[in-house]
Amino acid sequence: MNTTPNVHAMIVAAGRGSRFGASVAKQYTMLQGQTLLQHSVARLAGSAYIDKCLLVVAADDSTVQTLNFSLPIHYAMGGAERWQSVQAGVKAIVAAGADDSDLVVIHDAARPAVPNHDIEQVIEAAMLEPYGAILATPVADTLKESYLQSTAQSELVEETPIANPTISSSIHPYAKRTINRRHMWQAQTPQVFRLGQLQKVLHYVTEHELTITDEASAFEYLALPIRLVTGSRQNIKLTYPDDAILLAAIINAQS
Incomplete structure (x- = not known):
């Protein structure tokens, strides 16, 4: 197993964010003068392991190429479901000549406040695993x-x-x-996986018409171990309008 693999970053930004209820796609919500997508790319740019980013966007997205980003950007067209967008991104990474043992860092556009330390931790954990690792937090509430x-x-x-x-x-x-919340965790992103193994589990999802809510779920269907790395509770996802208030406060406190 290659423990010093190349690292490929991907942000999935093809969704519309229907629960957020805004007239624009959620990833283009403005926060402290930049879109969520720009903030999320900037977080990945802070990692010593990441020097470029693949954005998976909707085919009719007319906004993304009007923005400036902190990393060199490449694009892939997403699908109707999140896993289809990830699959499109994986195909683009493979087509660019990546190795099966390389790592794919998958991040949500709607998580603009992930601490840089957490990104480094989950990548370094995944380097020691045959399948991958994800950020997550133990459930604290009843x-x-x-x-x-x-x-x-x-x-x-x-x-x-x-x-x-x-x-x-x-x-x-x-x-x-x-x-019982003893063994319950709330999944976050980034989620980091070996490229070849990610290809296999996404093929399994397609073949069996399964429903997954994150990429780790695909590995769980095949009982393949994905390491949990404790992440910060600052790494919240913009899902509802009230979340924007919390995120603005967190980003302001981090700066």
């Missing part, structure tokens, strides 16, 4: 599984966990049980 119930009729509506707590004026979420 976790509740919920169910939905109609208050008007006192009828159970649904027993599955929900993402959106606002359903209707008569249907509300209720606590079903507390989940």
Whole structure:
């Protein structure tokens, strides 16, 4: 195993950020005079291991090439799903002549406050692993599984966990049980993987039509070990409008 591989950085920026609810794509939200995407590229630029970056963007993106970045930039066209965008980025990296043992650093455009130290830590951890490593934080809050119930009729509506707590004026979420958080972690990015192994697991996802929410999930389907590297709680993701207030405060405090 090559423990001193080349490192290829990729930022996935092809999504629209529907939960954020803005009229522009989330990665172009302005924060302290720059877009989230520019901030995220600048964070990667602070790593001694990274000297260029691949941006995976939507085919109709007319904004990205009007921006200035802290690294030399290359582009790939993304897909409808995140994993399809990552797959497009991986194909571009392979086409450029990368080796299977090289590392791919995958970062979210919507995580503009990741500390430089964390980026170095996760890359260095991945260099010692056959598959890769990701930044993550242990869950600190009490976790509740919920169910939905109609208050008007006192009828159970649904027993599955929900993402959106606002359903209707008569249907509300209720606590079903507390989940043991002892082994629970919240995944962050960057996530860093061996290029050849990442290709294989993404092919498996495609072949079996699986749903994944991050690249580590693909490795989990095949029971392949991905190391967890404890990251900073400053590395939050812009998902909802209120997150912008927190991110602005964090970036200001870091500068």
